[in-house]
Structures are given as C-alpha cells and as structure tokens.
Amino acid sequence: MTTFRQAAVESAREAGAFLKERLHADHRIDFKGEINLVTEADRTSEEIITSRIQKLFPDHDVMAEESTNITRGAEYRWIIDPLDGTTNYAHGYPLFCVSIALQRMGEVILGVIYDPMFDELFVAERGEGAFLQGREIHVSTTERLIEGLVATGFPYDVRENCRDTLAYFNEMIPKVQAIRRIGSAALDLAYVAVGRFDGFWELRLQPWDTAAGWLMVEEAGGVVTDLNGKPYSLESPSIVASNAMIHEELMDVLDQASSMI
Helix, strand or coil, X not given: CCHHHHHHXXXXXXXXXXXXXXXXXXXXXXXXXXXXXXXXXXXXHHHHHHHHHHHHCCCCEEEECCCCEECCCCCEEEEEEEEECHHHHHCCCCCCEEEEEEEECCEEEEEXXXXXXXXXXXXXXXXXXXXXXXXXXXXXXXXXXXXCEEEECCCCCCCCCHHHHHHHHHHHHHHCCEEECCCCHHHHHHHHHHCXXXXXXXXXXXXXXXXXHHHHHHHCCCEEECCCCCECCCCCCEEXXXXXXXXXXXXXXXXXXXXXX
C-alpha cells in the first residue's frame, strides 16, 4: 500500500466512522443556498481528513468542499468531499460517503470513496485498476441502454434552472430499464465502476463531487465524458459516465434532450 493510498484510506475510514456515529444526532444545519445544506458534521469530517493530510504532506495543495483551500502551486493536490450526500445525512437517510482524490500535475492518480454505513471502501489508482474491499472491480456488461439501470442527480440550482434537468430526465425515462437518484454523485460513480449502475449523468457538479469517482470508473473499464462527448475534466460543466458499451446510446438520448431545451 502506497503512502498516499494509505493516508487517503485511513482518513476516509476515520471520517466515515465519525459520520456514522453522528448520523442520528441533532445537527446544526446552515444553508449555502436555498437547498444547499452544510452541517457541523461536514465541517468536522473535513477537519479530520485535512488535518491528517496536512500533517503527512505539508507541502501539498488541498481543495476541500467546505472551507479548506490551500494553493501553493504544488505538484500534488488533494480534492476532498468530506460528506457527499449532505441532504441525505441531514434527514437521517443512511446513504452518503466520503470522497478523497489526489492529483499529480493536474492528473487524478488516486481515488478513495468510503461508504461507512455499508463499510464499503472503493479505491482506484491510475494504471492499477479499481477495487472494492480489495477485490478488483469492473463495469457492467450491459450492451443495450433499454436494459440499463442508470442514475442521475439534480443540481442545487434546480429550482432556478429546472428546464434542462427535467428535459434530460424525461427523455431518458422511456429509453432505460429504470433511473435511480440516490443523492451522492461520488457513490453514483462508484456504483458505475462496480457494475451496479450501467450509466450516470449530472449537470453542474464540483471537482470534489467527481474527482475520485471519475478515476474509479475509468480504472474499472468505463468511459467518462461531458455532455458534448468530449473527454471529461474537473472543469467540465457536466458529466456522463458509463460501462462504455451503452455510452453512444446514452449520449444520443442526452443529445436529443439538448435539442429541445
């Protein structure tokens, strides 16, 4: 186990254990937007992770969702979502995770996603594959979109910009076996990597939402692009991930929806 990987795994497990323990506690909830929540658990989880990372790697840059933004122009940058699925968490709905990624010179080289409620640890390293609980994982073998289980999420500005979100959703419904919306983009991507979902799309996500899961899907044999079919980057305004075999069909449906917006 590499030093970077060990640090990410241990940080994710420690933060996840804290989140699990506090799930049904009374939470102090603040609002970053009308429906964009943050709890004291988000902030404490972030402190657990960033304090360890900064102690072990004091020269590294750090980007974390809630408050930590250390930019020195370092070779390495950690990208951290201390609690992906905050709305779920705030309501006591036990579907959330911790997501930690590491970039080297702008390329994501490590991704860790930990679901403490199921004690599921997803790990991917560039060029080394993707793993769940130490077992190598691969995307599904579903070949037709109509047989696919796909996932999506609604962006936090859905109330102000619902037309595009609903257009994609409505166009997709009759073209797939079913759609799920679990409320955690990191878990959506991990589930594509392990073959539970065949595809996933979402609009207006942030780097901490997708960095670890993006690598996870690619290392598991999948494909990740933006809505225009271009290679995905952390600056992309949208994400489409799949098992590769249904990607063209998935993109065709999304393109059809785009033409009606």
